[in-house]
Structures are given as C-alpha cells and as structure tokens.
Amino acid sequence: MLKKSAKATKQRIVLYGDSTLRKICEPVTEITPDLRAFIEEMFKILKRAKGLGLSAPQVGRNQRFFILDLSSNSLEYDQMVLINPEIVSVSGEQCCEEGCLSFPGLYLEITRPNKVTCRYTDLDGNKMSVSAEGLMARAILHENDHLDGKLFIDYINSADRELIAGKLKKIKVS
Ligand SMILES: [Zn+2]
Numbered sequence: 001m002l003k004k005s006a007k008a009t010k011q012r013i014v015l016y017g018d019s020t021l022r023k024i025c026e027p028v029t030e031i032t033p034d035l036r037a038f039i040e041e042m043f044k045i046l047k048r049a050k051g052l053g054l055s056a057p058q059v060g061r062n063q064r065f066f067i068l069d070l071s072s073n074s075l076e077y078d079q080m081v082l083i084n085p086e087i088v089s090v091s092g093e094q095c096c097e098e099g100c101l102s103f104p105g106l107y108l109e110i111t112r113p114n115k116v117t118c119r120y121t122d123l124d125g126n127k128m129s130v131s132a133e134g135l136m137a138r139a140i141l142h143e144n145d146h147l148d149g150k151l152f153i154d155y156i157n158s159a160d161r162e163l164i165a166g167k168l169k170k171i172k173v174s
Contacts, residue, residue, distance in 0.1 A: 011041050011059040013049065013101050017172035020057050021102060022149040025064045028083050031125055039081055039123065042067050051101045053139045055146035058102050066143035070136060080130075082120040085144050088129070091115045096138060100152050106167050110155050112141050 014020050028035065038061065046054045046069050055066035064084050071078035092114030099107045116137040119129050132140055142152060153161065153168070 011038075011045055013045065013054075014058050014060050015171055015173050016103050016151070016153075016168065018102075020060055020062065021146070021151060023057065023062055024149050025057055025062050025147045027064050028121070031083070031121075031123060036123065039065070039067060043069060043079065046101075049101050052135070053143040054101060055143045057146055057149075064147045066146065068136075068139055068143065070139065081123045082118065082130075082140070082143075083122065085118050085120040085140070085147070087141070087144060088117040088119055090117075090137075090141070092133075094134065094138065096135075098138065098142065098152055100142070102151070103153070103168075103171055106153075106164065106171065108152060108156055108160075108164070110138075110152055112138050112155075116140050118144070 042054055042056075042059060045059065046052075046067060050072070052070055052072075053066060053068045056063045066082055066085070068080045068082070069078060090113035093111060094114040095109055095111045097107045098110045114137060115131070115133040117129065117131045118140050119127070122128050130140070145151070145154075153164070156164075
C-alpha cells in the first residue's frame with residue numbers, strides 16, 4: 001500500500017521544445033482510477049495557471065484527452081473533460097488573440113472556425129457531443145490540435161514566425 005503522498009502524480013506543464021508536444025497521442029482505452037486522479041490534478045494545474053484548457057501531452061501524458069475550464073468566462077459549460085475527441089464539423093471563421101500554456105507570454109492572432117461540433121467520451125464513459133462557438137470552439141480546436149502534435153504557432157506564416165523567433169528561443173527547453 002502506498003501513502004497518499006507517494007501516489008500523487010507530480011505534473012508540470014511541458015514547454016515548447018519538448019518532443020512530447022509533437023507526438024500523436026494514443027486513444028484512451030479505459031477510464032481507470034489513475035486517469036481520474038490524473039485529470040483531477042490537471043484541473044488544479046489549469047486553475048493555478050489561469051488557463052482555459054489543458055491537453056494531456058502538455059502534462060507529459062501521450063493520450064487523447066483534454067480538459068476545459070471556462071468558468072472564469074461564465075460560459076454555459078465550465079469544467080469539461082473530453083476523452084477521445086473527434087471533430088465532426090466546423091463552420092465560419094474567427095480571428096482572435098490566442099495563447100497556450102506551453103508558450104508562456106506568447107499571444108498570436110490565429111484564425112480558426114467559429115463553430116465546432118465535437119464528439120467525445122466523458123469521464124463516466126458516456127458518448128457525448130458538444131456544439132460550441134466563439135471562445136469555446138477556439139478552445140476545443142486548440143486543445144484537440146495538441147493531441148495530434150499540432151501547435152498554434154503552426155498557423156502563422158513564416159514571416160510572422162521570424163518575428164517571434166526570439167520569444168520562441170526563450171521559451172524553448174534545451
Ligand atoms: Zn496549447
């Protein structure tokens with residue numbers, strides 16, 4: 001038997017430059033107590049970092065799930081866990097400043113669809129679907145990208161990439 005403190009997962013946010021962020025994540029096959037505890041810890045980290053969303057690879061776990069906490073934006077949905085998400089449809093367009101917890105201090109204007117419908121499994125194993133727009137849609141698309149090793153800097157052109165090269169260099173872990 002382990003002491004509670006020994007069992008607790010030590011999570012930290014993985015920063016840009018870590019190869020974990022470029023890997024394609026594996027589907028979740030079973031919702032285990034370990035996974036639940038891990039996700040609970042993720043919500044704490046997300047809250048502490050004052051972020052809106054956090055994906056599993058950002059805390060070093062190569063599995064297809066992410067969490068959202070939009071409670072500070074008083075949206076209809078606040079805390080959500082999306083396991084094995086699948087983007088079913090997108091429409092419209094929005095351009096907005098976006099940040100990422102793996103890129104501290106970096107904010108970029110990113111164009112994304114304005115509406116999204118996403119199928120996923122919730123923490124109780126139920127098959128769910130969510131349709132969202134605006135900030136919520138942006139958060140779902142951003143976090144879902146992480147599961148395929150895609151990052152928000154991939155959306156900007158090479159000229160803009162050059163402009164932020166210095167900032168990226170500062171963030172990049174060696
Ligand atoms: Zn991100």
